[in-house]
Amino acid sequence: MVNGRGAWHSAFWVDRPTGRPPPRRPVIAAHPRPVAVVTGASSGIGAEFARRFAARGYDLVLVARREDRLVELAARLEADHGAASTVLTADLADPAAPGALVRELESRGVLVDALVNSAGFGTYGPFEGEEPDRVAAEIQVNVTALTLLSRLLLPDLAASRRGILVNITSTAAYQPGPSFAVYAATKAYVRSLTEALWAEHRGGRLRVLALAPGPAETEFFDVAGSDGFRIGQVLPVPQIVDVAFRALDRRDPPPSVVAGLRNRATAVAAGLVPRRVVLHVARRLARDPEVR
Template sequence: MAEDARWAVITGASSGIGAELARIFAARGYSLVITARRHERLEALAGDIQETHRIPVEVMALDLEDREAPQDLVEMLRDRGIHAHTLVNNAGFGLRGTFATLPFERQVAMIDLNVTALTALCRLMLPGMLERGRGGILNVASTAAFQAGPHMAVYYATKAYVLSLSEALHEEAKPRGVTVTALCPGPTESEFSATADLENSKLFNRSVMSAAEVARIGIDGYEAGRAIVITGASNRLGALGAKFLPRAVIRKIAGSLQRGEVTKRAGEANEQA
């Protein structure tokens, strides 16, 4: 593998924001490593990108809910002589429903993927970036990170963790020439939203962005060295409100938006897929 290649390693790349991130990084000259569970989708995406952009694309099908998977991914990169210039932690899923009734095992799995796997990949890849003095990490959080989320309690909590970790790592890595950015999208047209039945919630009566637009804004912000990128004016306004309004008000609003028209059905959305 060429030493000067800029490799972007993208998790949860088989659909939605992850697939669009892959396409845009490719259009900007990055070589790609794409990983997710669905091998056939990854191969199809890789073929499309290679035909369009003529850049190397490596497919590594993994289930990042497995505690060993982050280390496995790093070893696969090492075996192929790939040094990650950019790590994109996009894999994650959400559960919609009340905390006391959603399956215990799936809530723990959500923490394993959204928090533990992301943290492990940051810890495993960041030292090499710091040593080389270039590159960075783009962590996909959410506007959910700015407040508590009744009816999606654990999902909101995991995204708050992602935002907090990313901000801290941004300050640690910046003096060494490495960028860490948290991308915080709001409602986005993707499998994530459709599968979780979020499109029937009040949240989706507000402005919804395309996955391609979210990905472009996120990469622009990352390449500009920003710590936090919130997509869209209405989402930035909502994050500002979460900062200044009483928390009791904010959590009631969040709960009302998530409850929507379907309160008895639990939905799951998976960006790792």
């Protein structure tokens, strides 16, 4: 099931002049703008990545569940940057979604140059209080969908002259997260996977980056049920995305970047200090706002 309708729906496909299925490669040849797929484009960090790619001359494939948000963003990207957007609504908690998404892109003849896996969510509270179905969905969206989209689109990305893969991890990836246990574990996975892919592609054309934001004022904390809970240096979303593009624009991009000097220092320290101490501090921070 995709968005409860059982079918993929394109609400905004600028290159759709006829009812005929578009041919795969000729469309791209006639239309040389690169294409970026951004999941989680309906809000926060994903929406900002979509704006930046549009400003850099990319066309977009916007993925999330909230179609109205994606259609609104698509219209803005076209007005502001002349970018053509395809809106694909998808619930990435559905195990069938990544495969269906990629089949849809193939059937439209879209070759992908950049992929940003930004869709993700967390859950605040003790592990034993978490709804099992929500735990499964969190792992499905944060881990499985991200992994499968990376895998399924990798041939396109690697074949592109300017291939980019950005996976959004978190400062939570740098130490376990009491009260955010599943979320932190999923982000540690994303960091590990992405850094391994960086190593596999080092020296090739594909640039691979794990971006670790600290706390950002998006819908993240509302969705997680942890309003008011912020650990670390809060940065504006555009600044976080700047960090990613600065890294990607380097001649030899790093495997991962942490946004914010203070967040970077904390991440480094977490790797140096004994685990018991890291966990003690993490637990106190999660429980006691006074020590943050």
